[in-house]
Amino acid sequence: MQATAVLNVLKAVEETFGEAGQELVRKAINQAGYEAMKGFLESSSFPDDLSEIELASYVVTGINTVLYASLERPWIESENRCAFDILWCPHQDRYTAFDCRVQRFFVEGMFHAIDDSGMGRITAWVEKLIPRGAECCHFVVERTGESDGKNPWHAYSEELMRRAIQKLSKPKHPSDG
Template identity: 65%
Template sequence: MGKPSYPTREGLWAKGKRDEKSYKKVRLGMPYAEAVSQFRQAILGRDDFDPAALFVWGTMQATAVLNILKAVERAFGKEGQETVRKAINEAGYEAMHELLDNSEVSEELDEMERVSYLITALNTILYASLERPKITSPDSCEFDILWCPHQDRYTAFDCRVQRYFVEGMLDALSDHGYGDFTARVETLIPKGAEFCHFVVEKLKDHAGKNPWHKYSDELGERALKKREKQG
């Protein structure tokens, strides 16, 4: 597997436009609207603002979240892990819920078009990532993450903490009428891949837990077992 190569003209950032004609019927908004507006005003016309400084600050926060999860797992085991997981779920839910409230997605679009476009919002806005999306069928879509804020700091196993944010985001999507799908990861940059590859598809079993959440459970158990071995 190759490593990511930059600069690249592939994919799109938050202000990018997808190739599909139907994407014109979508307006993606931002969560934390008032705070975002204040930030934009604060940097307006300033030549001394470096976006990399904001990235450094965000990376420090992401490192803190991961460290908190690991520390609580060591101190309190599964109960602590679930407490942190719930708190992260709530943060992901809030961000996605506000994004959805501030977005417009035409009901004329097919369901998977709407889902794929909202996943683009999740990736490019909530995760500030460079996405290469594709709708593959009426029941599925895929995307590559060509650059992610965590790729050069997290190990592949560390990425499990981000699954908890996504759990909350999926719950928010479900509450807005998009609960009939799940996602899975096929490749990860921290594991040596050229890009992270995800598949989003309609749920085949509506009776049990969403497979995304279920695999998060498995990773959580693995983390606790690692802690036990380390003593």
């Protein structure tokens, strides 16, 4: 699977080049996510009568089923929030929960493309993951309005990036010192 190859590249670059290499891979994956979402939006049509959160949910369904080839169950929670469960993911038997972080970079690029398209700003967070033993991956998506601050999705990605670098500095075995 290409996603596993990308994860292996990220891990190797982190180990060899540290934070600078990690940021380089992040930007490359962001660009791929941006291009994929831009192409998806340009080649898609959406019903005119959708509310903003319905449109966001519609787009997220496209992300999940077209760009990720995952099976999902979506729903609207409020005028500013929708959610979905990933019922099956092509990575679920290969990734650890921490490995899922590589997908965040792709989503960052997609969020940038959505912002640039004028469709409104959204963020998301993960509440359950299959690799952690959950039956499904559960995500919440929320409209953030016109806020100029850092998207919380991106901020948490940076926290996971720090953790990855910290893991490299820890001995792999207690006997390693």
